[in-house]
Amino acid sequence: MRKRSRWLxxxxxxxxxxxxxxxxxxxxxxxxxxxxxxxxxxxxxxxYRKLFANxxxxxxxxxxxxxxxVASVVSTILGTMAGMAMHRYRLRLLPILxxxxxxxxxxxxxxxxxxxxxxxxxxxxxxxVALAHISFCIGFVAIVVRARLSGMDETLVEAARDCGASPxxxxxxxxLPLIMPGVIAGALMAFTLSIDxxxxxxxxxxxxxxxxxxQIYSMIKIAxxxxxxxxxxxxxLLTLLLIVIASKVSPSLLxxx
Amino acid sequence: xxxxxxxxxxxxxxxxxxxLYLIVFFAMPALIMVLASFRTPGEFxxxxxxxxxxxxxxxxxxxxxxxxxxxxxxxxxxxxFWYALLTTLICLVLAYPLAALIAKSDRKHRDLLLLLxxxxxxxxxxxxxxxxxxxxxxxxxxxxxxNALLGVFGQEPVSLLFSSFAVLVCLVYVHLPFMVLPLxxxxxxxxxxxxxxxxxxxxxAWQRFWRITFPLSLPGVYAGSALVxxxxxxxxxxxxxxxxxxxxxxxxxxxxxxxxxxxxxxxSVLSIVxxxxxxxxxxxxxxxxxxxxxxxxx
Numbered sequence: 001m002r003k004r005s006r007w008l009x010x011x012x013x014x015x016x017x018x019x020x021x022x023x024x025x026x027x028x029x030x031x032x033x034x035x036x037x038x039x040x041x042x043x044x045x046x047x048y049r050k051l052f053a054n055x056x057x058x059x060x061x062x063x064x065x066x067x068x069x070v071a072s073v074v075s076t077i078l079g080t081m082a083g084m085a086m087h088r089y090r091l092r093l094l095p096i097l098x099x100x101x102x103x104x105x106x107x108x109x110x111x112x113x114x115x116x117x118x119x120x121x122x123x124x125x126x127x128x129v130a131l132a133h134i135s136f137c138i139g140f141v142a143i144v145v146r147a148r149l150s151g152m153d154e155t156l157v158e159a160a161r162d163c164g165a166s167p168x169x170x171x172x173x174x175x176l177p178l179i180m181p182g183v184i185a186g187a188l189m190a191f192t193l194s195i196d197x198x199x200x201x202x203x204x205x206x207x208x209x210x211x212x213x214x215q216i217y218s219m220i221k222i223a224x225x226x227x228x229x230x231x232x233x234x235x236x237l238l239t240l241l242l243i244v245i246a247s248k249v250s251p252s253l254l255x256x257x
Numbered sequence: 258x259x260x261x262x263x264x265x266x267x268x269x270x271x272x273x274x275x276x277l278y279l280i281v282f283f284a285m286p287a288l289i290m291v292l293a294s295f296r297t298p299g300e301f302x303x304x305x306x307x308x309x310x311x312x313x314x315x316x317x318x319x320x321x322x323x324x325x326x327x328x329x330x331x332x333x334x335x336x337x338f339w340y341a342l343l344t345t346l347i348c349l350v351l352a353y354p355l356a357a358l359i360a361k362s363d364r365k366h367r368d369l370l371l372l373l374x375x376x377x378x379x380x381x382x383x384x385x386x387x388x389x390x391x392x393x394x395x396x397x398x399x400x401x402x403x404n405a406l407l408g409v410f411g412q413e414p415v416s417l418l419f420s421s422f423a424v425l426v427c428l429v430y431v432h433l434p435f436m437v438l439p440l441x442x443x444x445x446x447x448x449x450x451x452x453x454x455x456x457x458x459x460x461x462a463w464q465r466f467w468r469i470t471f472p473l474s475l476p477g478v479y480a481g482s483a484l485v486x487x488x489x490x491x492x493x494x495x496x497x498x499x500x501x502x503x504x505x506x507x508x509x510x511x512x513x514x515x516x517x518x519x520x521x522x523x524x525s526v527l528s529i530v531x532x533x534x535x536x537x538x539x540x541x542x543x544x545x546x547x548x549x550x551x552x553x554x555x
Contacts, residue, residue, distance in 0.1 A: 008361070011354035012370075018351070019377045019433065022388030029391065038396035078275040085272030094272050097279035104535055105491020107508050108528050109283070111515050115293055115525070116286035118303065135282040138275055167267055196381045198494060203515065216383050220498060224390050232384040239379050247372075 023236065030229035037224050047230040057231060060215035064195050067126060067211060071133035072191040078134070079141025079190070080183050084175075086142060087149040102139045109136060110203030117204065124206025132204040133194040140193060141186035148182025148250070185250035188242045196239070294320055294525035302519025320522040324530065330510070334530070337506040341489040344428040345482050348436040351429070352481065356440035357470075360447070371441065378434040386498050389427045393417040393499075423499040428489050435484040443477025444470075476546045483542035487535045507531055 029037050033044035051057055082098050085091060101109055113132045117124055156178070160170040176183075198213040205214060212235065219228050295316040297305040309315045324330050359370045377385065392399060395416060404414035417423060447470065455465045493508030500506075507527060514524030 008354050008358040012358040015351055015355040015433070016373060018430065019374065022385065022392060022430065023377060023380060025391055026384060026388045036396050037391045038394065039398070078278055081271050082275035085268070085275070089268045089272065091272060094276050094279075097276065097283060101279075101283055103487065103539060104532060105488055105508070107491050107493055107511055108532055109286075111511060111524060111528050112286035112290040113282070114515060115304075115521060116282075116289050119289060131282055135279060138279065142275070192379060196379075198381075198383050213381060213383050216381075216387070217494075217498075220383070220387050220390060224387075224394060228387060229391075232381065232387065235384065236380045239381070240376075243376070243379055 026229050027233045027236070029226055030233045032226060032229075035226065037226060037229070047226040048234075050227055051230045051234075054227070056210065057212075057215055057227075060210040060212050063126060063210060064212040067130045067133060068191045068194040070130045071137055071194040072187050074130075075134045075137035075190045076141050076183060076187040079138040079186055080145050080179070082138055082142040083145030083149060083182075083186075087146045098139045098142050101136045106136075106199040107203075110200045113200070114203045124204060125209045128204045128206070129201050129209065129211065132200050133190075133197060136197075136200065137190035137193055140189050141183075144186040144189060144250075145179060145182045148179045152178050181250035185246045188246040192239055192242050195235075290525045290528060293521055294529055296522050298520045298522050302521070304521050320520075320526040323523060324526050330527070333505065333507050333510055334534070337490055337508070338534075340425065340428065340506060341486045343425060344432060344489045345436075345485045347425075347429045348433050348485050349478065349482065352433060352436035352440055356437050356444050356477075359437075359441050360444035371438075374434050374437045382431065383494070383498075385431055386427055386495055389423060389430065389499060390418060393423050393426075419499065419501040421501070421504050424496050424504050427495045427499050428492065431495070432485040432489055435488075436481040439480035439484065440474065440477045443474050443480075447473055479542040479546040483539050486538055486542075490535055490538075491531055 028040070030047055031043050031045070032040055033046070034041040082094060086095055086098065109132070113128070113135075114124075116122075117128045122128060152175075156174050157170050160174045161167070165173065196213065198217060201211055201214060202217070205211065210218075212231065216228055216231065219225065293304055295318065296307065297315050297317065297319070299305045305315060307315060355374070359367055359374070362370060391397060394400065395418065400417045403417070407414060451469055451473075452465050455469055460468065491508050492506060493512045496504045496506050496509055497512070500509075508531075511524055511527045511531070514520050514527060518524075
């Protein structure tokens with residue numbers, strides 16, 4: 001028995017090393033005083049300085065933040081509604097439409113939205129990317145909110161209604177405060193998914209609009225440069241921060257049960 | 258509980274807006290893509306007008322004929338299938354001990370161990386691909402020591418980057434968490450008493466695993482396999498960045514049809530075939546999983 005669990009630990013350690021070494025290398029080389037990303041030469045913050053002097057990169061970051069903000073706000077509202085509807089009513093179409101975007105390969109949504117926008121003569125750019133992001137974020141928010149609702153005591157809403165609260169009042173004063181952790185966690189999730197999305201953005205952004213992942217893509221298609229390491233490190237920090245906040249407001253999001 | 262009168266209104270008020278949004282920005286684009294697959298490619302890319310100069314609807318099966326008439330595309334689908342299948346199997350082998358360990362550990366460590374699996378998944382996808390560009394790069398320690406070793410045996414140096422190997426390693430890397438989570442969720446529910454009973458009856462560790470743990474974990478295996486296989490099947494960024502000229506998968510061909518060749522009808526056909534394959538495999542995994550669960554319960 002003990003021998004077996006030691007063997008498990010070795011396997012697990014290898015798996016964790018496999019998961020983390022690549023990311024650690026990216027971070028470490030962002031402080032490396034060499035263009036090559038091949039061996040450690042010395043500590044420097046030059047790549048970060050270069051990053052903040054790179055106008056294209058700053059523009060891309062601004063675009064990404066704008067899209068992620070719009071997409072997370074709208075998808076949180078719609079996703080919360082979808083999660084509530086799926087929890088409360090027996091629906092056929094909505095669950096399919098909410099869950100399919102998550103289940104199919106991303107590229108399919110990317111190309112179908114590309115055809116859609118172009119056929120409607122809709123200019124590809126920030127707005128089309130945000131609209132696309134909203135439609136894949138709704139599902140993730142809906143799942144988190146529905147999970148939160150299924151742990152909620154329904155009789156509380158009934159009690160509020162019996163005491164004369166209108167459906168809207170019952171929602172605003174009872175349901176919403178109770179599911180708030182789920183809603184916030186869903187919003188942070190949507191924000192992260194949006195700011196990280198590459199595939200769907202790639203197809204719906206058009207030629208003139210650049211987001212951080214698109215900028216990273218065009219940089220690494222040309223060459224490996226430590227500037228990419230620097231922007232990657234910052235992006236990872238941002239994601240980590242959002243996850244920490246999400247897990248603080250909604251501990252069950254990262255719980256094993 | 259008396260049904261309240263406004264509940265019918267409420268149903269539409271709550272489900273209406275997200276339903277409308279998803280119909281407009283998900284279902285309609287999908288249907289338009291299906292329609293586009295029957296249309297004629299435009300002279301300068303995109304789509305030719307829906308009605309030709311005589312006002313006739315210009316819908317045809319030419320793009321489908323082209324797809325089924327050219328073995329090249331079947332080959333690319335088959336290649337994508339093999340890459341995805343291999344990715345799924347490697348993920349399964351790597352994820353199983355990890356999921357088993359997390360399921361066995363006590364509650365205090367469990368959350369942390371699980372979080373450590375999920376965390377890399379939340380870092381940007383491109384960053385994770387880029388990391389492998391560094392690790393497998395020609396100047397990096399790995400490639401240099403491998404080529405030094407090959408040199409000792411008088412072999413030609415190899416390039417790790419821009420190869421099928423790079424594509425496969427990265428596919429496994431990116432999808433591993435998708436396999437660990439459902440496996441863990443399943444293994445965590447196993448009853449230790451079954452294993453103890455088997456041990457008392459003289460089963461060794463290997464027998465206990467193959468005859469109890471593994472069959473019971475099959476629903477988790479199927480769920481994880483579907484979660485890994487489907488996105489891996491449609492991937493385009495990883496072969497695009499890490500692959501060589503022979504590593505074009507179906508995702509790359511779709512991207513090429515939409516953005517470079519700009520033959521939208523044909524790109525739509527490829528996308529539809531990809532969707533049908535992905536959904537069929539997901540359906541199969543769900544069906545097999547349910548059947549397996551039913552048999553075990555009986």
